[in-house]
Amino acid sequence: MKGGRKMEVIHLSHPVELEINPKCSCVMALGFFDGVHIAHQSLINRAAWIARTEKLNFSVMTFYPHPRQVVDHLLQPMKYLTPLRIKEQIFSRMGVDQLYIVQFNENIATLSSCDFVKEYLIRLQVKHVVAGFDYRYGYRGKGNIETLRREGAGFFKVHEVRKLSHKYQKISSTVIRQLVSEGFVDIVPKYLGKHYEIMGIKISQNVFYVAEPFLLPKSGVYLTKIDTVDQSFFEFCRIFESGEIVIINRPEVAKVHDEVSFHWLKRIESTLPASVGCS
Structure with a gap:
């Protein structure tokens, strides 16, 4: 938040409603961010630094529910390290200006990577995208960092955040979930x-x-x-x-x-x- 302003929470669903019209350009951090762990914090802090340097709005885009809930047709609701309310509180403390929460459903799951970039990044006047090295998006996760660069060429710059590890183990939500579930x-x-x-x-x-x-x-x-x-x-x-x-x-x-x-x-x-x- 800049100057003590409250974080704006914007819920989106596909197809995107026409009245979406951001007030100014932004830096967008992309990810599901369950847990907002050390690697997530590194990514979000990098986005915040770019936003400050370029004098742009600092935005985060996440999804709800988890894509696995829809793609894998899970019958039971997933459990989270940080349910949505908690995640919102963390992002607010980290100084995020706008939090975009995209409803993940069959419509968004079948959206091509190119259409995702057009509808959810270019349309929101994103000038810089910050994402992890293994970020996937679009239909069947066919989009990645390289396609993000190609599909956003001329519209935004892509900043790739490298893998972070602890004792040769990638820092990830999956590892943390395993530790919690097993009591460690x-x-x-x-x-x-x-x-x-x-x-x-x-x-x-x-x-x-x-x-x-x-x-x-x-x-x-x-x-x-x-x-x-x-x-x-x-x-x-x-x-x-x-x-x-x-x-x-x-x-x-x-x-x-x-x-x-x-x-x-x-x-x-x-x-x-x-x-x-x-x-």
Whole structure:
């Protein structure tokens, strides 16, 4: 945000409505950005730097739901490291001027890479595009960094962000999701840049419920850092597959219906998967 302005959130669906008319040119960061991990932060910060240097608006374009939900015809809704509301909050803190959220459905899934560039980048007066080295777009993911350069030639410049790794393992949402799902939350900060965090709503004395589509850590007991409206403390919690979280030793935490933040520090007696490097 520039000068304390509030981030503008713009929802788009295909076909794009005709009244879309950006006030000025922008730098656009492209990606799904689940987790907004270290590599995502590098990409978004680069876009912010270009926007400041070129005196352009700083924009981000993401999609919802995850493309896999539609392309793979998944019956169950996907779980996320950062549900949309949380992702919006992170982008706002990072100084984004406009956040474009494109509804991912069958219409957008069948859009050619060329038409995507015309409808969603050129039309929005994008002058610089910032994307990861492995960014894919368009029908069946046929578009990539090279096609982005060709299809945007004369309209915008493409900035490719290189791969970031930790101990030879690519920093990605996929790796973080694996770590969280298997309970290895103590390794997550090496990839995410912080401890994994989910929000819970208090439903009874020491029981909280995860109402949003967060990816849950593996069931079990964890050491956590808990943030309420008026206090922060460390405590052991048990999480269940149902989405319930029980604070083990402090029954009087927050009020019923209050939202509480749980930071997952370490699972008790967990062991390291062979496929992931040790911290």
